[in-house]
Amino acid sequence: MAELPEYKNLIGGEYRAAASGKCLDSINPSTGEVWARIPASDRTDVEAAVKAASDAFPAWSALPAAGRAHYLRKVGDIFRQHSEELTRLELLGIGCQARKSNVPSPAGGLAFLWDRAAGLTLDAVTGRSVPLDANTLGITRREPYGVVAAIVPYNSPQGMASSKASLAIAAGNTVVLKPPEQASPAILRFGELLAEVLPPGVVNMVSGRGADVGDPLVRHPDVRKITMTGAPDTARAIQRAAADNLTSCIFELGGKSPNIVFADADLDKAAYGVTTQAIYTTNAGQACVGGSRILIQRSILAEMLKRMKAIAEQIKLGDPFDPETTMGPLISQAQFDKVTGYIEIGKREAELVFGGRYGPELVPSRPGGFWVEPTLFIAKDNTPRICQEEIFGPVAAVIPFDTEEEAIAIANDSRFGLAAGLWTTNLARVNRFIRDIRSGNVWVNTYLQTRYELPFGGIKDSGYGHDDIMEFTVEKTAVIST
Incomplete structure (x- = not known):
């Protein structure tokens, strides 16, 4: 050896x-x-x-x-x-x-x-x-x-x-x-x-x-x-x-950041933003800023879920040095146990949209790795643990909403306040949400666009x-x- x-x-x-x-x-x-x-x-x-x-x-x-x-x-x-x-x-x-x-x-x-x-x-x-x-x-x-x-x-x-x-x-x-x-x-x-x-x-x-x-x-x-x-x-x-x-x-x-999609958004851009940059391919979801609460206006819910699933199916787990890999493993056995525990909780609390599998069979060439596939749930409201607690893995929850007021209420119903995403073409709405969302950072029609010329920090927990x-x-x- x-x-x-x-x-x-x-x-x-x-x-x-x-x-x-x-x-x-x-x-x-x-x-x-x-x-x-x-x-x-x-x-x-x-x-x-x-x-x-x-x-x-x-x-x-x-x-x-x-x-x-x-x-x-x-x-x-x-x-x-x-x-x-x-x-x-x-x-x-x-x-x-x-x-x-x-x-x-x-x-x-x-x-x-x-x-x-x-x-x-x-x-x-x-x-x-x-x-x-x-x-x-x-x-x-x-x-x-x-x-x-x-x-x-x-x-x-x-x-x-x-x-x-x-x-x-x-x-x-x-x-x-x-x-x-x-x-x-x-x-x-x-x-x-x-x-x-x-x-x-x-x-x-x-x-x-x-x-x-x-x-x-x-x-x-x-x-x-x-x-x-x-x-x-x-x-x-x-x-x-x-x-x-x-x-x-x-x-x-930590964070439990809302990523909010309105019906007037560019749905292709929004689906990619909430599925990849915001949660799954950013360190396998091990990012405090991940937009793991995905709020979708009910009139476009079915269409968004379809687009998100199609994007998630293209994510490839594997060797971090392989240029074809788009998502790596979790950091440790302890983190693997924590994240997979939340997946099992999610299966009891909400409806599984895609994913939910974990373990060596996901990457047979590297059976000792801590592999979890991209996983998405849909919850009836913001009360389940998977919507309130930071999971720190490739697990997100969709929460449907109807009105602006409802979206703001859900977004702010969290002990965290690190970031938020907003997908819309309505400029007046953009101004209202930047003002009313209780978080240290707000991204509009993009996500995770950090620059070192700008401050980055949070409020609350x-x-x-x-x-x-x-x-x-x-x-x-x-x-x-x-």
Whole structure:
């Protein structure tokens, strides 16, 4: 048996094993096999990483904005130079299909995030001046928090790590990043490359189980800002832990987003949007922003279901490296068990429209993978669990409606508020829905069109704040009298 590759933490510019010497297995979700090993870190490793970040902070924060921008562009070059390797590691770790993966490409890919952060460094130091009277001037200046803890989800590890870390260090902070235990190798290899271009301690990475690494990290008194993308219950635990130190937090959490189709919509475009981009082919539905509640006006219900089924039948499960594959596996056995449990609940609560199968027979060439086919239910109303709870898999529910008022009521009947989709040609309706839907993001006649020039965040159980460079600074006021 070939020796498994073993990845290590990045602490103070050094590539280190866990202090305990323990490791965790990394599972390839398309085969179910162990393919790599990562450090099983604990409090000792967290302490070392936070100290390294604290030690690096004075020199890094004192760099002029142009100096930090220079380093950020060098990090962007890493993605351009190592895109093939980093793409391969991400696909092995999360099973996302190659042609839909949001990992780097030779054309630039995630290098853009680091280049963008480089261009924003000046914003992070720009303050205001306010004349108070003839002899007195008030000024403000933006300053970094210090050490930032960044906690990254498994469904887009390198993208989330890059977004959080690039903005935090562009603002003058230093970072301790916790990769997802289910998909750490790509980020840890990226950390090894980072050590070649960044000063030691500016970015540190510590892998391990959630409680073993995450808990001491968010409780650490030297961590002054936390940014986490993940589940609401995890955010609540972090917020309770962070309260002791009054640590500032940013949370981008789950969703149960409505995707609303009116009879006057372009039905071909809407059917494709609600079936592919919104739920199934985006990481096999493992996306907090997925439009998994599909609200369809009753007069076009039968026609839309027919079109959606035809599109779903073209989705191909399989090897993530196969260019013909359009949907990959779920990330782990635990997620497979959760999602298939919801499918069984859905069969009792609602009517199955298509799908509902799961297991090795879906991809006979890879029987160890965590395979679930695209699944759609139709519910009588918004009360079933499959309409209220985040499933985080390729499972969606259609809810019919008649009027605008009914659609708005259903859309807002959720503890989540991350996103919403609207398909219509009625401009007045568009304005009303953008105003009335309770969510952080609304897409009209499109879905999942995110751009880093625009903020992205949620309300209610979908969190608060944005991974924006200004969120990684605090404003100081001074008054000068002559």
